[in-house]
Amino acid sequence: MTKKALEIKDLKREFQMGSEIVRALKGISFTVEPGEFVTIMGSSGSGKTTLLNILGCLDKPTIGEYFLDGVDIKKLSRDELAQLRNHKIGFVFQSYNLLARTSALENVELPLLYNKDISVAERHERAMHALEAVKLADRADHLPNQLSGGQQQRVAIARALVNEPVMILADEATGNLDSRTSYEIMALIQELNSRDGKTIVFVTHEPDIAAFSSRTIQLKDGMIQKDTKNENPRSAKETLAALPVAEDYTLHS
């Protein structure tokens, strides 16, 4: 049996809010195989964000087990969790979260700075490689404010790729983008998934986006409402090609 990318067993998360106990997750179990593209959907208040934080090793479950690439995160300290995030998870955020006044290349290098096994030369090479994967190698020395929203998100994806994570965890990664740019980003993510076999967990509330993934987990009120395989995911590339050419928008490389 191959190692699961992630495995969750009867996971519960409760918060103490004053005298009340809020149950955000009420017992969730699922596994993700390496190479899967999973979207997690749910309206606000469904426990989506809480699950995302736990999947991203930013938070720990109150009860239940979470194995990331075979590692039980329950046993890890704060510092060990940081290291695990550094080695196994690539985050992509809705608002990109690039460092201002810092070049694209240096933004991509950032996770490697916290990995002391990587030399300066290797760091540089890997960051360039990651930028090539998102087709932004020619903008390596641009600052975030010199890039469009879509380009900034691609830099952020390169940053998530650079440490060769087990899983890319995207949080509403297309939420700030117009539909054309969203499709570009989805096309890139699909490519990373199908060509490079990257495991992708994509949290979103847009059903439109979920159609591009191979599996959708629907959350409601802290429980899994539906877990459906999508045998025929839409191709973002084709959707993009079908869009009418907008005159006010020039496509960059």
Add this chain to the structure above:
Amino acid sequence: MNIFNLLRIAYRALLRNKLRAFLTMLGIIIGVASVIAMVAIGQGSKQSIHDQLSNMGTNMITVQAASNLAGGVRIAGSSFQTLTIKDIIALKAKAKNISEISPAVTSRGQAINGALNWPTSMSGVSPEYLDIRKLTLKDGIPFTQEDVLTSAKVCLIGQTVIDNLFPNGDNPVGRVIRFGHIPFKIIGVLNPKGFNAFGQDQDDILIAPYTTVQKRILATIYYSNIYASAASEAVTDPAVTEITQILRDSHRLRTSEDNDFQVRTQQELIATLSSTSGLLTVLLTVVAGISLVIGGIGIMNIMYVSVTERTKEIGLRMSIGARGRDILMQFLMEAILISITGGVIGVMLGFLSTRIVTLTLGWPTIISQSSVMLSFVVCAVTGIFFGYYPAQKASRLDPIEALRYE
């Protein structure tokens, strides 16, 4: 995360806000520069006081006939007659820590040159006296041991006396003046020394062989003082002990009896004056030190603002694998970089302002290495101390909340 990466990150962060980084440094810059300049001015004035006193002969020891009980009544020292040629012989034979010695007798009187006269005093001393008091001649020659033996009627003359007896600018050397009805031939002119620290005119003086004053003017065998030079400034204290013991032996004092003489050194004077200017240095340093602390508070303030402002960045760094320690070190390094850069600029500004003070106001200044080292170390410590709390605050942020911070 190695130190080189840390430095690079901190350096970048500061470059992003150049003006703010500079303004934050300003407190440290002014603090360090003022510590260096203040201490330099303090040390300079201390040194100049010391030099002035050295000019009087810092290793000079004065023995004075002192008050003693005579039948229950204390008698003024000057009227007491205890120091004699016996003491000089004993000191010359036994004292190891003194290099030169001269007896002294003083007579006040009227110096007369033709129709002009001037009240002054005549010191009767031995030729060594000039060395002991660091007196030099402007013109003519000093008297010799030969003149002492023959009680020669020769004298050296101070500038104030010349001004009053030879107002026309005549060369006094070779001229004869009268003092206490005795004609003295002037053989040398003393270099002016000006007023001393207590306002006495050191140039209002005639100097003659002590035998001449003793025999021809005062008719006494006693000395009013003995002047001696300690072999060096360092052995002044042992020399005093030695002189005291030798004189007690020579005067045959019993252990129960008080000294019938007083031994004084310039050291006491130097210590008093130095401690005054030392106090000044301490005060200036405290003021400058306070400004360093204020500079440190400036750093702390700005670091707190910076941590709040960059909460989202901290959240991001944590989410991609920065440990609390990495964040702590990053912000600490920024604070240290600010304070050390400020320190370096402050040291340079301190040197510059010290130089300007010397050139424009003519104040003597001495830049002491210790003040440079001290202020540098203090500002590094300031950076760590005042940077630590904001950095710790940053390192303890919850990554989830930090990421959502707007």
